[in-house]
Each structure stands twice: as C-alpha cells, then as structure tokens.
Amino acid sequence: MTPAARPEPSHDPRAGLDRVDRSLVAATQAGLPLVPRPYATIASWLNLSEEEVIARLGALQDRGIVRRIAIAPNHYALGMTANGMSVWDVADDRASALGAQVGALPFVTHCYLRPRARPVWPYNLFAMLHGSTREAVEAQRSQVAAILGDACAAHDILYSTRILKKTGLRLRDD
Amino acid sequence: MTRPTRAVLPPGTLDDTDRAILNALQDGFPLTPRPFDDAAAPLGITGDALIARLARLRELGAITRFGPFFDAAAMGGAFCLCAMEVPAEDFEAVLTKVNAHPEVAHNYERTHALNMWFVLATDTPAGIGRTARAIEAETGLKVMQFPKLEEFFIGFRVSA
Structure with missing residues (x-):
C-alpha cells in the first residue's frame, strides 16, 4: 500500500479493497461459521478456494483492515455489570507510554488518547473500567491512579446512568 | 449482529474451560484450514468440543460476536x-x-x-x-x- 496522503474529499480507502475482498467482508461480517473448516465454507459461498480465502484474510489482517479474528465477550452477561469511563489528564510527553500500561490492565477494555477541550475538559486519556460492583470499579480507579502517579494532574470517572441508544455497526455492502 | 443481553448469567453457568476459551480467543484465531483444531489444542480439548462450546456460549449470550473485526477507518468510514x-x-x-x-x-x-x-x-x-x-x-x-x-x-x- 502506498502511504496515504489523506486528501479528504477524494480519499477512498476502500479503493484498496477489490470486489472479492468486499464480498469476503460482507460474508464474514456476521461472524465465522462454526464448522471444522470455516474458511472452506466461506470459499464455497463465494466460489473461491479455501487457500484464497485464507490468503486474502491474512493480507487484510496484515494491512490492518481486519484488526483481528476473535470473540467479543459480553461483559454484562459475564457479571461485569458496573462500568465507568475513567478520564485522566496525563502529561503529553508521558501519555503514550502510560496509556499502554493502563490498557494492559486486565479490567480495562478500551483505552484511548483523545484531544482535550479545555477549560471544560482537561482529560486526554480515556480508560473504560469494568467490574462486578461499583466498589470494584473504584478500586480499579485507584490502581490506574497509582500507575499514572505524578504524571496525572486531575481525573474523573463517569458512570453511565442510562443506555439511550445501542445499535450494532452496520457496514454497507456496496 | 446479536443485541447484547442485559442479563447476568447465573453462577456456575461457565466452567474453567469456557473461561479459558473466552480469554484465549479474544487475542486471535488461526488462519489455517482447521482453525478450531489448532485453537483447541492448547486448551486441551478437541476442535469439535471447541465448536460445541462456542455455539453454547453464543446461545447463552456470553459472547456477542465471533469472527473478523474490521477497522472502520481502513474500510473508509x-x-x-x-x-x-x-x-x-x-x-x-x-x-x-x-x-x-x-x-x-x-x-x-x-x-x-x-x-x-x-x-x-x-x-x-x-x-x-x-x-x-x-x-x-x-x-x-x-x-x-x-x-x-x-x-x-x-x-x-x-x-x-
């Protein structure tokens, strides 16, 4: 792939996906079939060989278009009914290294650096915490605070009080 | 896509092997002709047993998805x-x-x-x-x- 210059109006990253790649995306969006040779099954749907399906998925993975092939656990069903969005004002020159450490904690599911919006919002590190109780989440918050130490000037934790909307990601198959 | 269940599974629903599967398969799944066999081996079970357990975990709502995760930005979104x-x-x-x-x-x-x-x-x-x-x-x-x-x-x- 050529390094993208990101010209916004005409930029179409999907140009890098050919028609067969797109058919593979569409065929696997809902998940992999639970059969001993899932790639052979997908191949039979698309009139491809098993080798080609494996090679193309591997190439998509190498390019970062497939982030990983994996399961997504349902935190709530697994007893993680308390969750808090913890947010931290971390010194810019240390945020990347410390973010990686926070992201590696077993109870952190999502961890991102995002822009601040001072004065309302001084926080640049977001870490979603999951626990079985709010007390457990508060204990996790202390662990994160200990890792960040004096690199962190301020922090907060936002609990969700209501789910207002939740829809799955829908990619268009054009 | 399945809507996430807003119900907690009763204690005892999952055994140690289920939990090992939930942890191991978050990191990645092989791109090989018989990937369930290959993923099951380190867990000490057969590929068929892994398939059966994944089907049950999905049925129970313990997993919301199993398959490739696409990068929305790389897809143009x-x-x-x-x-x-x-x-x-x-x-x-x-x-x-x-x-x-x-x-x-x-x-x-x-x-x-x-x-x-x-x-x-x-x-x-x-x-x-x-x-x-x-x-x-x-x-x-x-x-x-x-x-x-x-x-x-x-x-x-x-x-x-």
Missing part, C-alpha cells in the same frame, strides 16, 4: 466519540433529535456536566463534522468531538 451538555429540562427533547440520526451508534447518559455521550459512525471522515453540525443546528447546543488519537488494546480477562 469514521468513528468519533462526542459529548454534549444538555440542560435537564431539555434532555428528552434533545435526545429525540440526536437519536433520530442513524449515524448515532451508541448513546449513554453519564454522570457529568457533559451528560450525553454518543458515538458517531459515518461512511466517510467528512460525515462526522457534517452530522455534528446538523445536531448543533437542531438543538442549539455544542457537540464536542473527541476523536481517538491513539488506541491501546489488550482486551479483558475473565477471572476464574
């Missing part, structure tokens, strides 16, 4: 976390206007002056700003955008 400070008396009216946009994928009420947090998912990067401006015009409130600058992913571990 864009995501952005946004937040609004909505006066309590206007909350329901604003919520109706915000949720009416199909680009609003998730929306949560949270404990903060910025009390409405939602994710915009659009087909193109330009769609984020366009949708945010439309919401601002409709509600008269500022939509703050918090796009991700860097992501740290490890996943989460099911304790024994």
Whole structure:
C-alpha cells in the first residue's frame, strides 16, 4: 500500500479493497461459521478456494483492515455489570507510554488518547473500567491512579446512568 | 449482529474451560484450514468440543460476536466519540433529535456536566463534522468531538 496522503474529499480507502475482498467482508461480517473448516465454507459461498480465502484474510489482517479474528465477550452477561469511563489528564510527553500500561490492565477494555477541550475538559486519556460492583470499579480507579502517579494532574470517572441508544455497526455492502 | 443481553448469567453457568476459551480467543484465531483444531489444542480439548462450546456460549449470550473485526477507518468510514451538555429540562427533547440520526451508534447518559455521550459512525471522515453540525443546528447546543488519537488494546480477562 502506498502511504496515504489523506486528501479528504477524494480519499477512498476502500479503493484498496477489490470486489472479492468486499464480498469476503460482507460474508464474514456476521461472524465465522462454526464448522471444522470455516474458511472452506466461506470459499464455497463465494466460489473461491479455501487457500484464497485464507490468503486474502491474512493480507487484510496484515494491512490492518481486519484488526483481528476473535470473540467479543459480553461483559454484562459475564457479571461485569458496573462500568465507568475513567478520564485522566496525563502529561503529553508521558501519555503514550502510560496509556499502554493502563490498557494492559486486565479490567480495562478500551483505552484511548483523545484531544482535550479545555477549560471544560482537561482529560486526554480515556480508560473504560469494568467490574462486578461499583466498589470494584473504584478500586480499579485507584490502581490506574497509582500507575499514572505524578504524571496525572486531575481525573474523573463517569458512570453511565442510562443506555439511550445501542445499535450494532452496520457496514454497507456496496 | 446479536443485541447484547442485559442479563447476568447465573453462577456456575461457565466452567474453567469456557473461561479459558473466552480469554484465549479474544487475542486471535488461526488462519489455517482447521482453525478450531489448532485453537483447541492448547486448551486441551478437541476442535469439535471447541465448536460445541462456542455455539453454547453464543446461545447463552456470553459472547456477542465471533469472527473478523474490521477497522472502520481502513474500510473508509469514521468513528468519533462526542459529548454534549444538555440542560435537564431539555434532555428528552434533545435526545429525540440526536437519536433520530442513524449515524448515532451508541448513546449513554453519564454522570457529568457533559451528560450525553454518543458515538458517531459515518461512511466517510467528512460525515462526522457534517452530522455534528446538523445536531448543533437542531438543538442549539455544542457537540464536542473527541476523536481517538491513539488506541491501546489488550482486551479483558475473565477471572476464574
């Protein structure tokens, strides 16, 4: 792939996906079939060989278009009914290294650096915490605070009080 | 896509092997002709047993998805976390206007002056700003955008 210059109006990253790649995306969006040779099954749907399906998925993975092939656990069903969005004002020159450490904690599911919006919002590190109780989440918050130490000037934790909307990601198959 | 179950599985529903599967398969699944056999071997079970357990975990709602995860940005789309400070008396009216946009994928009420947090998912990067401006015009409130600058992913571990 050529390094993208990101010209916004005409930029179409999907140009890098050919028609067969797109058919593979569409065929696997809902998940992999639970059969001993899932790639052979997908191949039979698309009139491809098993080798080609494996090679193309591997190439998509190498390019970062497939982030990983994996399961997504349902935190709530697994007893993680308390969750808090913890947010931290971390010194810019240390945020990347410390973010990686926070992201590696077993109870952190999502961890991102995002822009601040001072004065309302001084926080640049977001870490979603999951626990079985709010007390457990508060204990996790202390662990994160200990890792960040004096690199962190301020922090907060936002609990969700209501789910207002939740829809799955829908990619268009054009 | 399955809607996540908002119910906790009763204790004892999962055994140690189920938990090992939940942890191991978050990290990746092989791209080999018989991937279930290959993924099952380190867990000490057969590929057929792994398939049966995954089917049950999906049936129970313990997993929401099993398969490739696509990068929306690499596919040409864009995501952005946004937040609004909505006066309590206007909350329901604003919520109706915000949720009416199909680009609003998730929306949560949270404990903060910025009390409405939602994710915009659009087909193109330009769609984020366009949708945010439309919401601002409709509600008269500022939509703050918090796009991700860097992501740290490890996943989460099911304790024994």
